[in-house]
Amino acid sequence: MKDIQTDGIPTFDDVIAAHERIKPHIHRTPVLTSTYFNDLTGAELFFKCENFQKAGAFKVRGASNAVFGLSDEKAKLGVATHSSGNHALSLSYAAGRRGIPCTVVMPRTAPEAKKAAVRGYGGKIVECEPSTSSREAIFAEVVAETGAEFVHPYNDPRVIAGQATCSRELMEQVDDLETVIAPIGGGGMVSGTCLTLSTVAPHVDIIAAEPEQADDAYRSFKAGHIIADDAPVTIADGLKVPLKELTWHFVSNYVSDILTASEDEIVDAMKLTWQRMKIVMEPSCAVPLATILKNKYKFAGKRVGVIVTGGNVDMDTLPWLTA
Amino acid sequence: MKDIQTDGIPTFDDVIAAHERIKPHIHRTPVLTSTYFNDLTGAELFFKCENFQKAGAFKVRGASNAVFGLSDEKAKLGVATHSSGNHALSLSYAAGRRGIPCTVVMPRTAPEAKKAAVRGYGGKIVECEPSTSSREAIFAEVVAETGAEFVHPYNDPRVIAGQATCSRELMEQVDDLETVIAPIGGGGMVSGTCLTLSTVAPHVDIIAAEPEQADDAYRSFKAGHIIADDAPVTIADGLKVPLKELTWHFVSNYVSDILTASEDEIVDAMKLTWQRMKIVMEPSCAVPLATILKNKYKFAGKRVGVIVTGGNVDMDTLPWLTA
Numbered sequence: 001m002k003d004i005q006t007d008g009i010p011t012f013d014d015v016i017a018a019h020e021r022i023k024p025h026i027h028r029t030p031v032l033t034s035t036y037f038n039d040l041t042g043a044e045l046f047f048k049c050e051n052f053q054k055a056g057a058f059k060v061r062g063a064s065n066a067v068f069g070l071s072d073e074k075a076k077l078g079v080a081t082h083s084s085g086n087h088a089l090s091l092s093y094a095a096g097r098r099g100i101p102c103t104v105v106m107p108r109t110a111p112e113a114k115k116a117a118v119r120g121y122g123g124k125i126v127e128c129e130p131s132t133s134s135r136e137a138i139f140a141e142v143v144a145e146t147g148a149e150f151v152h153p154y155n156d157p158r159v160i161a162g163q164a165t166c167s168r169e170l171m172e173q174v175d176d177l178e179t180v181i182a183p184i185g186g187g188g189m190v191s192g193t194c195l196t197l198s199t200v201a202p203h204v205d206i207i208a209a210e211p212e213q214a215d216d217a218y219r220s221f222k223a224g225h226i227i228a229d230d231a232p233v234t235i236a237d238g239l240k241v242p243l244k245e246l247t248w249h250f251v252s253n254y255v256s257d258i259l260t261a262s263e264d265e266i267v268d269a270m271k272l273t274w275q276r277m278k279i280v281m282e283p284s285c286a287v288p289l290a291t292i293l294k295n296k297y298k299f300a301g302k303r304v305g306v307i308v309t310g311g312n313v314d315m316d317t318l319p320w321l322t323a
Numbered sequence: 324m325k326d327i328q329t330d331g332i333p334t335f336d337d338v339i340a341a342h343e344r345i346k347p348h349i350h351r352t353p354v355l356t357s358t359y360f361n362d363l364t365g366a367e368l369f370f371k372c373e374n375f376q377k378a379g380a381f382k383v384r385g386a387s388n389a390v391f392g393l394s395d396e397k398a399k400l401g402v403a404t405h406s407s408g409n410h411a412l413s414l415s416y417a418a419g420r421r422g423i424p425c426t427v428v429m430p431r432t433a434p435e436a437k438k439a440a441v442r443g444y445g446g447k448i449v450e451c452e453p454s455t456s457s458r459e460a461i462f463a464e465v466v467a468e469t470g471a472e473f474v475h476p477y478n479d480p481r482v483i484a485g486q487a488t489c490s491r492e493l494m495e496q497v498d499d500l501e502t503v504i505a506p507i508g509g510g511g512m513v514s515g516t517c518l519t520l521s522t523v524a525p526h527v528d529i530i531a532a533e534p535e536q537a538d539d540a541y542r543s544f545k546a547g548h549i550i551a552d553d554a555p556v557t558i559a560d561g562l563k564v565p566l567k568e569l570t571w572h573f574v575s576n577y578v579s580d581i582l583t584a585s586e587d588e589i590v591d592a593m594k595l596t597w598q599r600m601k602i603v604m605e606p607s608c609a610v611p612l613a614t615i616l617k618n619k620y621k622f623a624g625k626r627v628g629v630i631v632t633g634g635n636v637d638m639d640t641l642p643w644l645t646a
Contacts, residue, residue, distance in 0.1 A: 030353065032375075051601045052355075052600075052601055056601065271638055274603055274638055275603075275636075275638055277375075278374045278375055278379065278602060278603040278634035279601060279602055279603065280597055280598075280601040280602065280603065311601035313598075315594055315597055315598055315641075315643065316643070316644065318638075318641070318644075320638065320639070321639065321641075321644060
């Protein structure tokens with residue numbers, strides 16, 4: 001297996017090595033189809049169900065690649081990150097599998113359910129104030145004290161190579177895809193998709209889907225440089241973070257379009273999936289379907305891969321039941 | 324293919340013929356596993372996911388067998404049933420596939436969502452008052468007027484043979500099962516399971532799971548004869564109906580035990596499945612898992628097939644969110 005690359009743009013060789021490295025720790029998730037959604041959209045949709053992934057989201061691919069790519073010596077010191085979302089869960093899961101410490105810096109205001117889930121996977125939480133300055137200061141302390149390896153949620157070649165294994169599986173599972181669509185926040189999944197498809201299927205259109213209310217990637221794409229929002233407000237809480245240099249490289253070079261959806265469209269698509277496909281999608285991962293339903297003409301008649309990124313939802317606060 | 328049997332106890336030859344007959348109209352549903360639930364129960368659970376079935380429930384197997392087993396002459400007159408649940412949806416779906424009329428007698432008080440779903444599949448609804456006498460009178464009128472073939476939700480050999488195809492698939496999909504558990508209402512699914520397993524795997528334990536608040540099958544099983552409740556109240560609305568002579572035949576001869584769960588236990592199991600497996604189960608189909616969680620000692624160390632019967636849920640009135 002190729003040594004893990006910790007710096008610069010990852011290559012498809014890194015993806016192959018990542019896949020071999022993480023296979024014992026992840027699911028090869030199924031691809032589902034839905035006659036209902038095919039009829040509704042006029043497209044043939046193939047849903048790659050990372051909501052069934054370990055820790056409930058695709059993020060476990062990148063996190064596992066980073067954790068299992070560490071030398072024994074480095075691994076002993078553990079890993080650390082700042083995240084209150086699926087990356088925190090996933091890194092805790094992967095570290096737990098390797099039996100090494102994982103520290104997550106999380107705002108003290110983060111939902112208790114999220115904190116409990118991280119602890120459930122064996123992660124240690126260090127709380128910060130809900131501000132960037134506090135987070136950075138506390139995180140620096142954690143790293144200085146522990147010597148832990150920082151695994152960024154997306155701007156890390158190990159993480160991007162790990163996420164890229166998802167579309168590699170999808171291309172093995174479904175023939176003749178013409179388009180692949182995935183949600184975009186920081187751009188880790190989209191970058192991984194670009195990395196795989198630009199090598200194994202360069203003719204496939206890659207489309208990113210984003211909430212209107214957190215459309216920094218859309219505006220970056222149009223402007224030709226990264227535009228970072230300060231504090232976007234959207235139900236799709238996995239998609240609030242901005243692009244960074246590694247993900248911008250992939251997005252600017254390989255994405256053919258970025259489509260956006262309103263909050264109501266996202267919630268409607270989410271609810272409709274639960275009702276008709278009988279699967280639990282989190283809000284972030286309903287965004288691609290919301291944009292397909294809004295732009296049917298772009299997808300009709302095509303074979304479209306849809307990355308269903310995760311299914312971690314607080315069942316007590318469902319968005320269509322809260323005002 | 325064997326001619327369809329419309330009277331008496333169906334045999335495994337009827338199941339083979341049913342399977343051939345309905346294959347173009349149903350999904351071979353997947354079997355899912357969950358590390359979380361295996362760890363929690365100490366058993367190895369294999370979930371046969373009929374929530375992913377056409378029309379959202381296993382009932383489409385029996386309904387399709389009845390509909391596609393009709394002679395062309397009989398089929399022209401259509402089919403009819405009384406049901407406000409998944410059988411109504413399923414019969415409408417199957418009749419729509421064959422292009423014949425389907426009339427469903429339903430209480431005028433049934434939820435609008437259910438009525439809309441039946442109409443969405445092409446079924447015609449005739450409303451009755453919410454009483455047995457009104458239902459029977461109106462249903463007799465419908466049959467007299469249309470000449471439609473009555474397809475009972477469960478006390479019909481065609482329906483039982485159709486439901487039996489579910490456990491036939493399960494036995495092909497999973498090796499070495501020791502126990503199979505399914506919810507029991509009228510007993511159609513359990514009877515089908517008995518019919519298949521008593522032929523292809525007679526050593527497998529068959530357990531039925533029932534709500535404590537609608538435990539007529541449990542009491543019948545203990546008493547040795549059918550006890551029918553008048554109007555049980557349970558969240559598991561698919562399981563309120565009593566056993567009838569055909570299903571009692573299978574239950575009394577082949578079921579090894581009937582376990583019950585309280586309303587809270589059912590809701591907890593349902594919610595936990597959504598949270599951890601990321602699939603949508605309806606209350607009725609969470610009952611087996613609820614009884615497994617309550618009787619772990621009975622299942623620990625065993626390979627257990629769990630029939631997940633359906634996923635038709637009103638997303639606006641989730642039971643853990645209503646008082």
